[in-house]
Amino acid sequence: MLKPRNLVILAALVALFAYGWWGNHSPRKTPAGQPALVMLNVANLGEFQRTFNDDAAHPRIILLPSPT
Numbered sequence: 001m002l003k004p005r006n007l008v009i010l011a012a013l014v015a016l017f018a019y020g021w022w023g024n025h026s027p028r029k030t031p032a033g034q035p036a037l038v039m040l041n042v043a044n045l046g047e048f049q050r051t052f053n054d055d056a057a058h059p060r061i062i063l064l065p066s067p068t
Contacts, residue, residue: 002010030036040048052060 028037038044038048052062
């Protein structure tokens with residue numbers, strides 16, 4: 001029989017595993033009319049800069065989430 005403390009630890013580990021699995025395997029959809037999401041990297045930075053500068057007449061937002 002598992003002790004209550006060990007059961008809580010096991011449940012937390014299962015929940016973390018399930019959350020990580022869902023994050024990697026869940027469907028990624030964007031609303032109709034919105035361009036697909038793109039991961040920004042060195043290879044597509046120039047394209048991003050051109051697209052960003054071409055829309056200077058409209059409000060734009062860049063979101064840079066950080067883990068710290």
